[in-house]
Each structure stands twice: as structure tokens, then as C-alpha cells.
Amino acid sequence: MTDAARPADHPQIPAPKTGVLLANLGTPDHYSYWPMRRYLGEFLSDKRVIDYPAWKWQPLLQLIILTKRPFSSGAAYKSIWNEALNESPLMTITKAQTAKIAAALKTRHGDGVMVDFCMRYGNPSTQSKVREMVAAGCQRILFFPLYPQYAGATSATANDQFFRALMDETWQPASRTVPAYFDHPRYIDALARSVERAYGGMARKPDILVCSYHGMPLRYLMQGDPYHCQCQKTTRLLKERLGWADSDLVTTFQSKFGPEDWLKPYTVEHVAELAKQGKKNIAVIAPAFSADCIETLEEINEEIKDSFEEAGGEAFTYIPCLNDDDAHVEALCAVIDENLSGWVV
Incomplete structure (x- = not known):
């Protein structure tokens, strides 16, 4: 009017x-x-x-x-x-x-x-x-x-x-x-570019890239929640965009809360296992988070890093979330x- x-x-x-x-x-x-x-x-x-x-x-x-x-x-x-x-x-x-x-x-x-x-x-x-x-x-x-x-x-x-x-x-x-x-080509490309940028500044390429996603109870997957499958596809598409082998990266899940089983492997445990297996230099990225937050800046960069180093890990690199990157x-x-x-x- x-x-x-x-x-x-x-x-x-x-x-x-x-x-x-x-x-x-x-x-x-x-x-x-x-x-x-x-x-x-x-x-x-x-x-x-x-x-x-x-x-x-x-x-x-x-x-x-x-x-x-x-x-x-x-x-x-x-x-x-x-x-x-x-x-x-x-x-x-x-x-x-x-x-x-x-x-x-x-x-x-x-x-x-x-x-x-x-x-x-x-x-x-x-x-x-x-x-x-x-x-x-x-x-x-x-x-x-x-x-x-x-x-x-x-x-x-x-x-x-x-x-x-x-x-x-x-x-x-x-x-x-x-x-x-989760599978949008521009999102996958932005993720890959952030990895390439981080790796480009390192003297030695990490032994493995850990793609750490926020966890959820396993029961939710059984009830039909597609989150787990979408996380796995994001990792696969990232691997393909980077041109890497399956052994170059792994999908894990963090932030477990409560007594029941959650999606596995748990990041905090898996990074320690990687260190014990001889992978002393790892990088971690968090593709489920659009912005750095308590789960990345504190949990990954402190708790999960500590778990890796206490198990014998030597070099731990956290690749920041995409945040306001162009x-x-x-x-x-x-x-x-x-x-x-x-x-x-």
C-alpha cells in the first residue's frame, strides 16, 4: 500500500x-x-x-x-x-x-x-x-x-x-x-584450501589429517539421523578434492557427554592411539563447525592435544575453522x- x-x-x-x-x-x-x-x-x-x-x-x-x-x-x-x-x-x-x-x-x-x-x-x-x-x-x-x-x-x-x-x-x-x-562443492573447496594453506607453511607434512566432528549418541544414528553419513561423505569429498589416499586422513568424533555409546572413534582416544602407532606428527581439522568455538579452541587445541602429546605425539597442528575466510x-x-x-x- x-x-x-x-x-x-x-x-x-x-x-x-x-x-x-x-x-x-x-x-x-x-x-x-x-x-x-x-x-x-x-x-x-x-x-x-x-x-x-x-x-x-x-x-x-x-x-x-x-x-x-x-x-x-x-x-x-x-x-x-x-x-x-x-x-x-x-x-x-x-x-x-x-x-x-x-x-x-x-x-x-x-x-x-x-x-x-x-x-x-x-x-x-x-x-x-x-x-x-x-x-x-x-x-x-x-x-x-x-x-x-x-x-x-x-x-x-x-x-x-x-x-x-x-x-x-x-x-x-x-x-x-x-x-x-556438507557436500556443496564450494564448501569442500574452502575446506581443502584451508588444509593446503596450513600444510604449505609446514616444514614436514603431517602423518595424517584427523577430521574431528562433533559427536552424538550412536542411538541417534540408529533412529535415522543422517549426521554420521554426512560427516563421512564430507571427509571423502575432502580427500578426493585434495587428491589424497585413504590413509592420509581419518574421521573421528569428539565432545562425548553422558554414559551411553556415541559415534566412534572418539577423537581424544584416537589421537593417542595414532601416537602409539608411530604417527608423531598430526593435524586436526573440524569440518562440522562453521566458526571456532569452545569445542575447537579449548577441547581440540587443549584437551585433545594433551591426549596426543601424553601418548608420545610430538607435533600437533590445529587447522582453524573456516570462520570469516573469504x-x-x-x-x-x-x-x-x-x-x-x-x-x-
């Missing part, structure tokens, strides 16, 4: 836009006890993450885990915290990714596309960013969970939260969700443009 056609008492309607909302896992607001407890409480109460019955899980979570874990998790976050900006590295990197993607899409599509980011847990919340986009005139929103491989505990719960946010809108925008991009931004923009097809010119 144009200004001339709108009655005087009619609410203003902003010019229509298309929104691109990037989503990542989340971050505590600070590493001190209460922010950590709030963040962990939200994360570990998600039924997509921990699917035990509430009557069994919540007492354990509230009375035991959330009494102790904020201290240990807070110490881990403190060791990697961006003190200059008072935020986690994940927040810093996601802001940088968003700024670069927004600039690239503005060049391609002008002011008709609005780009922002949200977090599944913590701030900025998915609901707040959907509200901002609708208020700004976004009549279409492309929701993009920044997880290359699909998992119920990552992509699906992010989508769930997006759909919940839409339930609060009087005028719901048309919406699309971006599927997993090749990664170009890959993400390619995925976005493919999913905006028909919405923008």
Missing part, C-alpha cells in the same frame, strides 16, 4: 524486504557462574539435545549438573574469551561472517535483502531477530543454520526455534530453511543465493 493510498489511521507498512537470518549454536553472555548456568540450562534442557524423560533428566540437571558444570565450563570459556570485546570467539566470528555476507549480498541484490544472525541458545535470540526482521519489512525470511552436516541436535532444533518465533508474528513472513551443505564467505553466499532462487533477482 502506497503512502497516498493509506488511510490516515492505518499503521505504517515498511517497504518489503527479504531477510537472511544466519543461526549458530550460541554462547553464554559471560564465563561467570550465573550466565554459564543460564546458558547451560537452556542448552541441556533442549529435548533435541538430551532426549531423556524430563522426570528423570531435570532433577539430575538442576540439582547436580547445573550446580557444578558452570564452574568447569566457565573456566574453559575464560581460557578462550575475547576480553577486548567481552564476548566469546564464536560471537566475534559470527559477527564478522555476518558483516561480510551482508556486504556481498548487498552488492548482488541491493538494499532489498537484510542479513542478520541469531543464536539457538543465549543472545541474540532467534525470536528477537525474527521480530526485528518482520518489523523492518521482511515479508520473506531465509533461515540458515550454519551447520554443514544436518543433525537433529543442531539443524533441527535451530529450525524448531525459528518456527516457534514465527508463531508469535501477526503477519508471518514466507519462510524457507537452508538444508545441510573462500568460506563465498561458499556460504553461494548456498544462500541458491536458496533465494525466485525470491530475489
Whole structure:
């Protein structure tokens, strides 16, 4: 409705836009006890993450885990915290990714596309960013969970939260969700280039590249979650793009939590086994993470590195996530443009 056609008492309607909302896992607001407890409480109460019955899980979570874990998790976050900006590295990197993607899409599509980011847990919340986009005139929103491989505990719960946010809108925008991009040629190429760049700066090529993915309970695979298969395919496509042999790299899984069996081999155990087998020089990459975070900067670069060195390993190289690397931004923009097809010119 144009200004001339709108009655005087009619609410203003902003010019229509298309929104691109990037989503990542989340971050505590600070590493001190209460922010950590709030963040962990939200994360570990998600039924997509921990699917035990509430009557069994919540007492354990509230009375035991959330009494102790904020201290240990807070110490881990403190060791990697961006003190200059008072935020986690994940927040810093996601802001940088968003700024670069927004600039690239503005060049391609002008002011008709609005780009922002949200977090599944913590701030900025998915609901707040959907509200901002609708208020700004976004009549279409492309929701993009920044997880290359699909998992119920990552992509699906992010989508769930997006759909919940839409339930609060009087005028719901048309919406699309971006599927997993684990085999997208531009993503695989960006991964390969990061490996080539890291290896190019070394005096001696590592004995093996460990592709460490976030783990999940084995039971989820048996229930039909495609994550394990998509991780294996990412590793295979990376190997093919690099022109390497099967023995040059291996797929492992990290971040095991709780008593049940998770996807194997476990990274922390496997790197120790590699050292005992004589592979004293290894590199580790984390293809499931779009941005460096607690699981890469602290777990891989400290806990997993320590496991390797204690078993006799000598040279450990962590290859950073793709973060806001230009090749990664170009890959993400390619995925976005493919999913905006028909919405923008």
C-alpha cells in the first residue's frame, strides 16, 4: 500500500524486504557462574539435545549438573574469551561472517535483502531477530543454520526455534530453511584450501589429517539421523578434492557427554592411539563447525592435544575453522543465493 493510498489511521507498512537470518549454536553472555548456568540450562534442557524423560533428566540437571558444570565450563570459556570485546570467539566470528555476507549480498541484490544472525541458545535470540526482521519489512525470511552436516541436535532444533518465533508474528513472513551443505562443492573447496594453506607453511607434512566432528549418541544414528553419513561423505569429498589416499586422513568424533555409546572413534582416544602407532606428527581439522568455538579452541587445541602429546605425539597442528575466510564467505553466499532462487533477482 502506497503512502497516498493509506488511510490516515492505518499503521505504517515498511517497504518489503527479504531477510537472511544466519543461526549458530550460541554462547553464554559471560564465563561467570550465573550466565554459564543460564546458558547451560537452556542448552541441556533442549529435548533435541538430551532426549531423556524430563522426570528423570531435570532433577539430575538442576540439582547436580547445573550446580557444578558452570564452574568447569566457565573456566574453559575464560581460557578462550575475547576480553577486548567481552564476548566469546564464536560471537566475534559470527559477527564478522555476518558483516561480510551482508556486504556481498548487498552488492548482488541491493538494499532489498537484510542479513542478520541469531543464536539457538543465549543472545541474540532467534525470536528477537525474527521480530526485528518482520518489523523492518521482511515479508520473506531465509533461515540458515550454519551447520554443514544436518543433525537433529543442531539443524533441527535451530529450525524448531525459528518456527516457534514465527508463531508469535501477526503477519508471518514466507519462510524457507537452508538444508545441510556438507557436500556443496564450494564448501569442500574452502575446506581443502584451508588444509593446503596450513600444510604449505609446514616444514614436514603431517602423518595424517584427523577430521574431528562433533559427536552424538550412536542411538541417534540408529533412529535415522543422517549426521554420521554426512560427516563421512564430507571427509571423502575432502580427500578426493585434495587428491589424497585413504590413509592420509581419518574421521573421528569428539565432545562425548553422558554414559551411553556415541559415534566412534572418539577423537581424544584416537589421537593417542595414532601416537602409539608411530604417527608423531598430526593435524586436526573440524569440518562440522562453521566458526571456532569452545569445542575447537579449548577441547581440540587443549584437551585433545594433551591426549596426543601424553601418548608420545610430538607435533600437533590445529587447522582453524573456516570462520570469516573469504573462500568460506563465498561458499556460504553461494548456498544462500541458491536458496533465494525466485525470491530475489
